[in-house]
Amino acid sequence: MITIDGSEGEGGGQMVRNSCALSLVTGEPFRITSIRAKRSKPGLMRQHVTAVEAAAAISGSECTGLAVGSPELTFRPGRTVPGEYHFAVGTAGSTGLVLQTVLLPLALANGPSRLVLEGGTHNMLAPPFEFIERTFLPIINRMGPQVSARLVRHGFFPRGGGRIEVDITPAPLAPLDCTTRGQALGVSATALFSALPGEIAERMLARTRRDLADWPEDAFRLHQVPADQGPGIILLLEARYANITEIVSAFGQLGVTAERLAKTSAARIQGYADASAFAGPYLADQLVLPFVLASGGAFTTVKPSQHLLTAIDIARTFTGRRIEISRESGDHLISVG
Known part of the structure; x- marks a missing residue:
């Protein structure tokens, strides 16, 4: 059985999610101790429990220590069974993070699956739905499996209280070379808001226009969501290329002005535009799993984050694959062999 110290590296829920996914594919049982030990609220959170429950539900896996606040988890994988599944995270726990846990095992199963996930679709410390749909899933689809996701309710x-629906047609994962972005196709800035004064979203966009002065005027738009799906606000900055779409997001927070959020997000998307790496920091974390399960491939990214380094360590532990990090023309090249 693989034993993982959950306090090492990034030390967050990513270790739990990636371990579950890799365990289901490789058949290796694992035990994680000291889960999220360095966080202000250590142990498993509700969305982590739901993610593990989802992994167990699609496979008949056995778990011990699966409870909110638990510092230790043991997971003995069963066999992934395709089908129709419905998982509710509760409150605003991220539906996207639950999807990341079960997506690849189902994408490598022996039949199609359909998922209904309820919970948070736009929340802090997790990729928003648009990132999953437009940035991450297109790469999975290029590797073989075909996955489509629909946002039913924010x-x-x-x-x-959100809802997403996902259809998965499985196929073997083929190695992919993701080292160039391709031709620039366009940009957009969307202030998505619900049950809040429109003036907040307008201020957010006004600051974004100021900081991204070279973006065309028609790139900026307001999108009001029905009030019963809020309250909430998010700024989505999108840069589209032939081979990749990067999305930078900023979520409204109490005590943080719209202008400050916009300024930070604009700096991040401008930093990506000024660089040449294929994957931004958040996408890089998510590419490790499909690339190691494809037994090959490469992608370039910006300076590796602790999340990325931890994802690489977990992938090496479960698969024994060679994953190398090197510098290439100012970028960092992650190669799997």
């Missing part, structure tokens, strides 16, 4: 932090 779920903003802290209320949640």
